[in-house]
Amino acid sequence: MPVHIEKISEKDKKEVLAILQSFWGDSKIVVQIEIFDALSLDGIKAVDNNKILGICHYRISDKECEILTLASLNPGQGIGSALLNEVEDIALNAGCHLISVTTTNDNLNALGFYQNHGYQLAALYPKQVVISRQLKPEIPEIGYHGIPIRDELRLEKVLK
Numbered sequence: 001m002p003v004h005i006e007k008i009s010e011k012d013k014k015e016v017l018a019i020l021q022s023f024w025g026d027s028k029i030v031v032q033i034e035i036f037d038a039l040s041l042d043g044i045k046a047v048d049n050n051k052i053l054g055i056c057h058y059r060i061s062d063k064e065c066e067i068l069t070l071a072s073l074n075p076g077q078g079i080g081s082a083l084l085n086e087v088e089d090i091a092l093n094a095g096c097h098l099i100s101v102t103t104t105n106d107n108l109n110a111l112g113f114y115q116n117h118g119y120q121l122a123a124l125y126p127k128q129v130v131i132s133r134q135l136k137p138e139i140p141e142i143g144y145h146g147i148p149i150r151d152e153l154r155l156e157k158v159l160k
């Protein structure tokens, strides 16, 4: 698929917000008791014919990169992989030795996707989403595959 990856810029704000809203209700992302406004993070987009088909936001700190959003509007066509490869390259070029991501227990697609890309389970935070809901009450009770959203799982990949 001829998507290309570019940095998200200020002019993308409206389109990116609409994507964030469709996946997470709004631009607020809660990860392990921290709350982020994704619109204020560094991000990349997958673009085809001037349309954004996927986004990924991340932060880099202390030589580690943390993925905070990754979403694909056309699953199963390589968009998520292209974004993941690019954010790993960005992290490597910034001198990072580790990249991580946190997802929830219901997100079986993401758990498979990241593991197929070399990520390993690194930590389980049981019932963490109960705390996340205090910061973002809109987090639904039921997630993918009808599974109650309850726990957070952190995956990591050593970069080389």
Ligand SMILES: CC(C)(COP(=O)(O)OP(=O)(O)OC[C@H]1O[C@@H](n2cnc3c(N)ncnc32)[C@H](O)[C@@H]1OP(=O)(O)O)[C@@H](O)C(=O)NCCC(=O)NCCS
Residues within 6 Å of the ligand: 023, 068, 069, 070, 071, 072, 073, 074, 075, 076, 077, 078, 079, 080, 081, 082, 101, 102, 103, 107, 109, 110, 112, 113, 114, 116, 117
């Ligand atoms: C997880 C997610 C980002 C993956 O994005 P995607 O665009 O479907 O990713 P890809 O197409 O690159 O890969 C998905 C699968 O399709 C397969 N695939 C990739 N390119 C393909 C192609 N051209 N034809 C057929 N299959 C393909 C991959 O092997 C992959 O399989 P796997 O998940 O078993 O590893 C996407 O499912 C998503 O947006 N989920 C909702 C948001 C979310 O939960 N994000 C993660 C938490 S941050």
